[in-house]
Amino acid sequence: xxxxxxxxxxxxxxxxxxxxxxxxxxxxxxxxxxxxxxxxxxxxxxxxxxxxxxxxxxxxxxxxxxxxxxxxxxxxxxxxxxxxxxxxxxxxxxxxxxxxxxxxxxxxxxxxxxxxxxxxxxxxxxxxxxxxxxxxxxxxxxxxxxxxxxxxxxxxxxxxxxxxxxxxxxxxxxxxxxxxxxxxxxxxxxxxxxxxxxxxxxxxxxxxxxxxxxxxxxxxxxxxxxxxxxxxxxxxxxxxxxxxxxxxxxxxxxxxxxxxxxxxxxxxxxxxxxxxxxxxxxxxxxxxxxxxxxxxxxxxxxxxxxxxxxxxxxxxxxxxxxxxxxxxxxxxxxxxxxxxxxxxxxxxxxxxxxxxxxxxxxxxxxxxxxxxxxxxxxxxxxxxxxxxxxxxxxxxxxxxxxxxxxxxxxxxxxxxxxxxxxxxxxxxxxxxxxxxxxxxxxxxxxxxxxxxxxxxxxxxxxxxxxxxxxxxxxxxxxxxxxxxxxxxxxxx
Amino acid sequence: xxxxxxxxxxxxxxxxxxxxxxxxxxxxxxxxxxxxxxxxxxxxxxxxxxxxxxxxxxxxxxxxxxxxxxxxxxxxxxxxxxxxxxxxxxxxxxxxxxxxxxxxxxxxxxxxxxxxxxxxxxxxxxxxxxxxxxxxxxxxxxxxxxxxxxxxxxxxxxxxxxxxxxxxxxxxxxxxxxxxxxxxxxxxxxxxxxxxxxxxxxxxxxxxxxxxxxxxxxxxxxxxxxxxxxxxxxxxxxxxxxxxx
Numbered sequence: 001x002x003x004x005x006x007x008x009x010x011x012x013x014x015x016x017x018x019x020x021x022x023x024x025x026x027x028x029x030x031x032x033x034x035x036x037x038x039x040x041x042x043x044x045x046x047x048x049x050x051x052x053x054x055x056x057x058x059x060x061x062x063x064x065x066x067x068x069x070x071x072x073x074x075x076x077x078x079x080x081x082x083x084x085x086x087x088x089x090x091x092x093x094x095x096x097x098x099x100x101x102x103x104x105x106x107x108x109x110x111x112x113x114x115x116x117x118x119x120x121x122x123x124x125x126x127x128x129x130x131x132x133x134x135x136x137x138x139x140x141x142x143x144x145x146x147x148x149x150x151x152x153x154x155x156x157x158x159x160x161x162x163x164x165x166x167x168x169x170x171x172x173x174x175x176x177x178x179x180x181x182x183x184x185x186x187x188x189x190x191x192x193x194x195x196x197x198x199x200x201x202x203x204x205x206x207x208x209x210x211x212x213x214x215x216x217x218x219x220x221x222x223x224x225x226x227x228x229x230x231x232x233x234x235x236x237x238x239x240x241x242x243x244x245x246x247x248x249x250x251x252x253x254x255x256x257x258x259x260x261x262x263x264x265x266x267x268x269x270x271x272x273x274x275x276x277x278x279x280x281x282x283x284x285x286x287x288x289x290x291x292x293x294x295x296x297x298x299x300x301x302x303x304x305x306x307x308x309x310x311x312x313x314x315x316x317x318x319x320x321x322x323x324x325x326x327x328x329x330x331x332x333x334x335x336x337x338x339x340x341x342x343x344x345x346x347x348x349x350x351x352x353x354x355x356x357x358x359x360x361x362x363x364x365x366x367x368x369x370x371x372x373x374x375x376x377x378x379x380x381x382x383x384x385x386x387x388x389x390x391x392x393x394x395x396x397x398x399x400x401x402x403x404x405x406x407x408x409x410x411x412x413x414x415x416x417x418x419x420x421x422x423x424x425x426x427x428x429x430x431x432x433x434x435x436x437x438x439x440x441x442x443x444x445x446x447x448x449x450x451x452x453x454x455x456x457x458x459x460x461x462x463x464x465x466x467x468x469x470x471x472x473x474x475x476x477x478x479x480x481x482x483x484x485x486x487x488x489x490x491x492x
Numbered sequence: 493x494x495x496x497x498x499x500x501x502x503x504x505x506x507x508x509x510x511x512x513x514x515x516x517x518x519x520x521x522x523x524x525x526x527x528x529x530x531x532x533x534x535x536x537x538x539x540x541x542x543x544x545x546x547x548x549x550x551x552x553x554x555x556x557x558x559x560x561x562x563x564x565x566x567x568x569x570x571x572x573x574x575x576x577x578x579x580x581x582x583x584x585x586x587x588x589x590x591x592x593x594x595x596x597x598x599x600x601x602x603x604x605x606x607x608x609x610x611x612x613x614x615x616x617x618x619x620x621x622x623x624x625x626x627x628x629x630x631x632x633x634x635x636x637x638x639x640x641x642x643x644x645x646x647x648x649x650x651x652x653x654x655x656x657x658x659x660x661x662x663x664x665x666x667x668x669x670x671x672x673x674x675x676x677x678x679x680x681x682x683x684x685x686x687x688x689x690x691x692x693x694x695x696x697x698x699x700x701x702x703x704x705x706x707x708x709x710x711x712x713x714x715x716x717x718x719x720x721x722x723x724x725x726x727x728x729x730x731x732x733x734x735x736x737x
Contacts, residue, residue: 258713260677260678260681261677261678276713279706279708280707280708280709281681281708281709301685302681302682302684302685302708302709304678304681304682305678318678318682320682320685320689320709323689323693324685324686324689325682325685325686345640345686346679346682346683346685346686347682348678348679348681348682349676349678349679363676363678363679365638365679365682365683365686368638369638370638370675370676370679390638390675392675392676392678392679393676393678406676419676442676442677443676443677485677486677
């Protein structure tokens with residue numbers, strides 16, 4: 001039975017209505033009530049030591065106060081408990097010119113914007129069937145009382161217009177606090193780009209990110225982020241890239257072999273991965289700037305699972321160059337190799353503390369079935385995090401507090417449960433289960449906002465890539481073609 | 493009265509005719525000639541070769557029988573008994589001719605022996621190559637789940653591999669580490685590396701030179717068997733030997 005512990009998960013903070021809330025639980029609420037101002041800065045900001053100490057005290061208090069059954073209930077019921085989500089209406093944008101291309105581009109834009117806001121997990125999307133009749137393309141069209149009264153009962157309204165002129169498209173968008181008719185405008189933006197569906201999708205992502213940033217208390221939007229992954233087709237496995245919402249899937253490598261474990265650098269310029277060549281598994285490097293492979297030293301043995309440090313200067317990876325797979329550090333050019341572990345058995349799948357860069361979590365089979373461990377980046381202070389079962393594929397959260405990983409808790413013939421994703425608070429080793437008996441779930445990776453997780457799951461019948469909120473809700477399938485595994489979310 | 497008279501007349505006439513005809517036949521037959529003197533008996537001869545087809549270098553048996561002969565010879569062999577047998581080894585196809593002479597004349601008998609070339613020398617493939625010997629003799633090593641230790645029931649195979657590889661010290665080879673489908677891709681690749689190296693270490697300890705051995709892990713990327721049951725999983729949990737040179 002797991003407890004979900006208090007943390008700095010995103011606050012919902014609205015600059016006008018002064019909304020404030022936590023996504024996850026009442027215990028956090030309690031802690032929020034006694035919280036210090038720094039906590040309101042959102043998950044991306046590093047708390048002071050003073051605030052950290054406060055956090056741990058509050059965590060302890062939370063554990064003592066929360067009954068297990070209650071904790072389970074909270075997790076299962078998701079993000080809404082104890083927190084009122086912002087009710088947001090997103091009106092279809094209105095054409096502002098007579099161009100024939102408007103219809104297709106408007107559909108792309110409206111769908112993308114709606115999905116981005118829905119995926120954010122901080123909104124209650126008001127169904128379009130409740131909207132007042134008539135399109136609104138400009139502030140003058142907004143009739144506040146029709147939006148604030150039942151049935152829409154919206155707090156926020158997104159509207160705007162889109163028009164193609166010649167080869168370019170212009171989009172104007174607004175975010176209105178419709179409950180504050182005196183000073184309703186929270187956001188007003190204008191975008192201009194080529195009249196293509198790709199460009200329109202990017203405009204929608206940018207606008208969605210602005211809205212999420214304003215209404216989410218400063219949390220970064222992820223609509224412009226990328227996901228790298230492995231697609232298996234025709235006996236080969238290649239590295240692919242897609243937008244965070246599954247759109248724009250395209251192949252990066254054409255090696256005709258087996259390439260695995262893509263891991264993008266913090267600045268997004270390079271993708272490290274492991275590939276099978278004639279002599280064995282080597283670390284390879286793909287430049288997203290040059291759109292080709294760039295050289296990287298080859299080490300003897302089996303070289304697997306490269307992971308970038310948060311400052312982008314180093315890589316951790318697994319190498320059996322000594323005859324046994326161990327964790328090594330190397331700088332971004334592949335020089336200054338340094339060994340961190342020395343224990344018989346597999347050591348693989350490192351992940352850096354994304355906040356501090358001072359610790360690494362990884363998987364070791366030194367005691368038999370694989371377990372998750374952490375250590376400092378000089379190899380000392382090794383701590384075992386999981387106590388049983390088969391635990392693999394750790395991913396360290398952007399705020400530095402959590403590990404998400406794949407765990408078969410009860411291992412053995414006939415044992416209940418399968419490979420599910422779990423979230424663990426590193427300081428206390430308390431954990432909570434995120435997926436529940438829906439196929440095999442593996443290779444989680446955090447979104448830059450620290451609130452979403454992308455992972456591979458067999459729940460649809462084949463291995464595909466899914467994303468969900470970090471509490472396990474809002475699961476959404478991103479790939480359908482071929483077999484797709486080992487997703488890695490970009491850092492921004 | 494008239495009837496009997498006719499009958500008698502006819503009977504007399506018939507008898508008279510028979511007598512006349514018979515007297516004429518006797519007059520035509522010539523006197524028999526004197527019998528000729530009996531000629532001396534001519535010789536007979538038979539010759540056989542057994543078998544009548546042989547590979548070059550193989551012997552055959554010639555057998556012969558004669559009658560009424562006083563002087564018997566076989567061409568190429570010389571005078572022989574009037575009947576008997578003899579082994580000969582013809583180098584080429586030969587027709588043996590036996591001549592039997594006697595007071596009654598001369599009689600020949602022949603026997604033909606076909607000599608075939610021996611079959612072409614066995615092609616080099618017939619003697620197994622090192623690669624064939626390698627695949628016939630070297631046994632893969634199987635592992636327990638999530639384990640890279642050489643288990644007890646694999647020690648015999650391990651020892652036999654060591655013996656063979658020491659005997660054929662020119663062979664270079666790769667050991668592939670394989671895993672079953674369960675568990676995670678990255679962890680299985682590391683585990684497969686452990687398995688390949690476990691087999692390599694056992695060979696080296698047994699006296700096989702390490703510089704003949706390469707290792708590679710395939711994790712669960714290249715399974716031998718793709719069903720989801722223990723029998724199939726066991727097939728995939730192995731150190732697999734591959735001949736290199």
